[in-house]
Amino acid sequence: MSTATEPVFKGWAGLDAKACQGNLDFQSFEPKKWDEDDVDVKILYCGICGSDASALSGEWGPVDGVCPQVCGHEIVGEVVKVGSSPENGLKVGQMVGIGAQCDSCRECVDCKNHEEQCCPKMVITFNSPFARGNGKGSISRGGFAKYWRGPSRFAVPIPDELDPALAAPLMCGGITVFNPLEHYGAGTKAKNIGIVGVGGLGHMAILFASAMGAKVTAISRSEAKKEDAIKLGATGYIATGDDLQAAFAAHARSFDLIICTSNPPEFPIADYIPLLRPRGVFCFVGIVPKPLEFGLFPLVMSSAHIAGSNIGNPDGIARMLKFVVEKNIKPWIQRWDMDEINKAMPSFVNGDPRYRFVLVNTDNGGKM
Ligand SMILES: [Zn+2]
Ligand SMILES: [Zn+2]
Incomplete structure (x- = not known):
């Protein structure tokens, strides 16, 4: 000793x-x-x-x-x-x-x-x-x-x-987002990445994903964090407001990987599935308390994945x-x-x- x-x-x-x-x-x-x-x-x-x-x-x-x-x-x-x-x-x-x-x-x-x-x-x-x-x-x-x-x-x-x-x-916070970015091939297999939430985890996810060579879009409720997201390395920014379908219309089938760093009481996953490229992955790193609700049709038709990742x-x-x-x-x-x-x-x-x-x-x- x-x-x-x-x-x-x-x-x-x-x-x-x-x-x-x-x-x-x-x-x-x-x-x-x-x-x-x-x-x-x-x-x-x-x-x-x-x-x-x-x-x-x-x-x-x-x-x-x-x-x-x-x-x-x-x-x-x-x-x-x-x-x-x-x-x-x-x-x-x-x-x-x-x-x-x-x-x-x-x-x-x-x-x-x-x-x-x-x-x-x-x-x-x-x-x-x-x-x-x-x-x-x-x-x-x-x-x-x-x-x-x-x-x-x-x-x-x-x-x-x-x-x-x-x-x-x-x-x-860092390893929680680094792990799925590495696992799903940020910058190589996953070239277009969405990061939901610009907070403790989300800001590190933007730093990592852009350093790995991916094109990063931050997805946040309002425009308030746009300037920070760009400074962190994001090149795209979606302010969802209250109408997600309207906000996402122009981004359909554009992301290889989306990492969700926000955990509100419930999460409208059905609105996010159309954002995924075929074989794309939507990965949760935190717990949304209410069970998810979504139809399988859009998931199956694009061979997409809904995933979770722990530290x-x-x-x-x-x-x-x-x-x-x-x-x-x-x-x-x-x-x-x-x-x-x-x-x-x-x-x-x-x-x-x-x-x-x-x-x-x-x-x-x-x-x-
Ligand atoms: Zn923690
Ligand atoms: Zn063991």
């Missing part, structure tokens, strides 16, 4: 459904019980993702029984302790990032194929019980904290060339980070001192980020 600093596990905990309104409480928490493949990480940065707000506010179910919730799953920091069997070649001093998944069973066919994000026993980075080793039964604690402990397999090295603050939003595996995160360095991609972030989290979280919920908030632990060496 090798240690640089003895970690003190303290974080901003949600204690009830009002946490996002500025009621996170700074308190000590119990980290997972130590296993020899774990690392302790001194947290410098943590992005705020929609799932944090959903969990904290009870959208994912009642918060009784899961409190205190230490959320945050776009974590970047420095390894301060490694066990006797670290993965990813981790050493003390290495900068790493941790996303929405912090463990998997290691035994199923998907884990063996290193598709850990498909493991039926995946452990989410906050509020979830670990299921292996000494840590079995420990609850995962996320990045709204000073230190993080978890399996080294899910702590991915951050390249030296990359500003670690910019790496934070990539760990969940990405650690190897995919590593490939994304390499790509970000090669293409000099910079997510648009606004930094908040993590001590100000009770101001940042209500602002996040209000829809203020342009386009991702990153919390900074200045006392741990994070830079504003």
Whole structure:
């Protein structure tokens, strides 16, 4: 075992459904019980993702029984302790990032194929019980904290060339859109790509897809984000307004791939299917609560696909980070001192980020 600093596990905990309104409480928490493949990480940065707000506010179910919730799953920091069997070649001093998944069973066919994000026993980075080793039964604690402990397999090295603050939003939001763009061949097989929603995920999807060589069209409700979308690399922009069919008429059969980054309570997928090229793919990366309604006729006639995609595996995160360095991609972030989290979280919920908030632990060496 090798240690640089003895970690003190303290974080901003949600204690009830009002946490996002500025009621996170700074308190000590119990980290997972130590296993020899774990690392302790001194947290410098943590992005705020929609799932944090959903969990904290009870959208994912009642918060009784899961409190205190230490959320945050776009974590970047420095390894301060490694066990006797670290993965990813981790050493003390290495900068790493941790996303929405912090463990998997290691035994199923998907884990063996290193598709850990498909493991039926995946452990989410906050509020979830670990299921292996000494840590079995420990609850995962996320990045709204000073230190993080978890399996080294899910702590991915951050390249030296990359500003670690910019790496934070990539760990969940970034990989969530990078994974389907890579999988469906953005820039090669998928030359014309539509991105629905210009927000935290959507803005990174535009950056990635255009850097991959695709022609990108942003699809948003109003004209408000047009200028930003163009700056991010989109060459087309559709403001849908309320009449989608009218807005889409001129774009029928034009997209090889559409990635939907917005998750309203219900989604009018039937209006979007005619936008797809034959064999085109419409891919959801978030959850629309109401079941989809559509007729199969237009889908079958154009041999089109409706798909879903969930985050990405650690190897995919590593490939994304390499790509970000090669293409000099910079997510648009606004930094908040993590001590100000009770101001940042209500602002996040209000829809203020342009386009991702990153919390900074200045006392741990994070830079504003
Ligand atoms: Zn997330
Ligand atoms: Zn598994």
